[in-house]
Amino acid sequence: MSVTELQGLPANELGFTRVINAPRSLVFDAWTNPESVIKWWGPDGFTTTVRTINIAEGGSWDYDMVGPDGTLYPNLIQYREIEAPQHLSYHHSEGNVDDPSAFDVTVTFEEWKEMTKITIRMKFQSAEIAETMREFGNSETFDNITSKLEDFVAEELAGHFHVTTRTIKAPRQLVFDCFTKPEHLLKWWGPAGMTMEVANVDLRPGGLYHYCLAIPNGDKMWGRFVYHQIISPELLSYFVSFSDKAGGITRHPMSPTWPAEMLSTAFFSEIDGITTLALYVKAHNASAEELATFEAGKSSMEQGFGGTFSQLEAYLANILD
Amino acid sequence: MTDQLSATFAALADPTRRAILARLSHGETTVKDLIAPFDLSPPAISKHLKVLENSGLISRTRTAQWRPCKLEPQPLKEVADWLSQYKIYWDQQLDRLDSYLQELQANQAKGNKGN
Numbered sequence: 001m002s003v004t005e006l007q008g009l010p011a012n013e014l015g016f017t018r019v020i021n022a023p024r025s026l027v028f029d030a031w032t033n034p035e036s037v038i039k040w041w042g043p044d045g046f047t048t049t050v051r052t053i054n055i056a057e058g059g060s061w062d063y064d065m066v067g068p069d070g071t072l073y074p075n076l077i078q079y080r081e082i083e084a085p086q087h088l089s090y091h092h093s094e095g096n097v098d099d100p101s102a103f104d105v106t107v108t109f110e111e112w113k114e115m116t117k118i119t120i121r122m123k124f125q126s127a128e129i130a131e132t133m134r135e136f137g138n139s140e141t142f143d144n145i146t147s148k149l150e151d152f153v154a155e156e157l158a159g160h161f162h163v164t165t166r167t168i169k170a171p172r173q174l175v176f177d178c179f180t181k182p183e184h185l186l187k188w189w190g191p192a193g194m195t196m197e198v199a200n201v202d203l204r205p206g207g208l209y210h211y212c213l214a215i216p217n218g219d220k221m222w223g224r225f226v227y228h229q230i231i232s233p234e235l236l237s238y239f240v241s242f243s244d245k246a247g248g249i250t251r252h253p254m255s256p257t258w259p260a261e262m263l264s265t266a267f268f269s270e271i272d273g274i275t276t277l278a279l280y281v282k283a284h285n286a287s288a289e290e291l292a293t294f295e296a297g298k299s300s301m302e303q304g305f306g307g308t309f310s311q312l313e314a315y316l317a318n319i320l321d
Numbered sequence: 322m323t324d325q326l327s328a329t330f331a332a333l334a335d336p337t338r339r340a341i342l343a344r345l346s347h348g349e350t351t352v353k354d355l356i357a358p359f360d361l362s363p364p365a366i367s368k369h370l371k372v373l374e375n376s377g378l379i380s381r382t383r384t385a386q387w388r389p390c391k392l393e394p395q396p397l398k399e400v401a402d403w404l405s406q407y408k409i410y411w412d413q414q415l416d417r418l419d420s421y422l423q424e425l426q427a428n429q430a431k432g433n434k435g436n
């Protein structure tokens with residue numbers, strides 16, 4: 001996708017827009033999560049050296065861009081507004097108070113079908129500086145860094161196992177509510193034919209959903225979700241674990257080297273009243289052995305191995321029915 | 322970790338071996354046909370096949386002269402089990418969600434008509 005320059009802006013401003021192929025919540029997270037942003041920020045050939053980073057309203061990111069020849073370019077970003085997942089504004093300078101090249105930036109993130117439209121506006125201290133920046137190749141820089149961002153997000157997603165993607169004939173907000181509102185959740189959640197007791201529903205980031213399944217042989221199996229991100233109606237993520245009565249994390253009862261914690265992420269998008277739900281899962285806080293187990297399972301699942309697994313699926317579906 | 326699982330992981334860690342397995346998933350193949358898409362010497366391929374055979378991921382017929390290779394699904398089932406169960410679980414859950422939503426919307430439409 002290509003960069004378009006915004007027209008009709010005041011003479012001291014420059015603005016560009018571009019669509020990138022990734023869900024908005026992930027793009028916003030890549031821009032505002034300190035561990036992520038340092039991995040793709042800056043043009044090709046440049047790296048960043050972080051002094052301090054605190055991405056929050058009133059917080060700042062103090063860093064050097066290191067050029068291909070080793071030259072250091074000091075940068076200070078002071079965050080003003082951070083509204084997940086659609087808006088971000090900050091002041092960008094070289095760190096000194098009366099830096100004439102300092103500028104104000106706003107970035108907006110819009111959902112564009114299942115992709116994200118990023119619009120950036122930079123307000124410089126004069127029309128001359130804006131013109132110099134345009135001639136200096138600001139548009140190419142934006143193209144370059146957003147391409148790196150797109151690659152970063154694609155790589156992040158590739159580290160997840162894609163569980164399933166489903167289209168459902170219902171508006172997105174309603175589908176999302178079915179995952180997050182107890183009055184809906186209890187109507188469809190839980191395997192058919194099993195009794196499910198819900199011990200705790202606390203639908204907020206860090207909150208616990210703790211449940212118990214009564215298995216036909218009389219045993220009880222506990223499970224838990226700890227909610228991570230809730231961005232209504234486009235993203236829901238939570239940490240999944242086996243659990244015990246007390247609500248702690250326990251290991252997989254059959255497979256001791258499976259990661260004890262998995263991060264599960266559901267993306268919801270809507271086109272013409274039809275919701276697409278894509279579900280991904282990845283190992284979380286995993287040891288090297290857990291990661292190896294997950295990777296092996298993931299790659300053997302992803303490669304499909306022809307009919308082998310469709311037989312297995314049919315078999316398992318039979319037992320579970 | 323059991324020895325069987327360690328052997329499976331070690332075998333799966335290599336992309337060439339995963340590609341060999343993916344090819345074998347379409348059915349029994351001779352070594353000659355198996356080598357065709359890879360830019361590798363026969364001794365290198367033979368080494369990969371030995372690792373796969375030792376880990377129980379493939380078997381090779383001793384009797385036939387052309388010794389066809391065959392995928393053995395059991396070790397792969399073990400490592401894929403959790404994710405495949407998770408996938409089945411979610412597919413079933415989403416079936417239920419879908420029916421619930423269709424019913425809910427049908428009831429809402431009926432309710433609106435009544436008003």
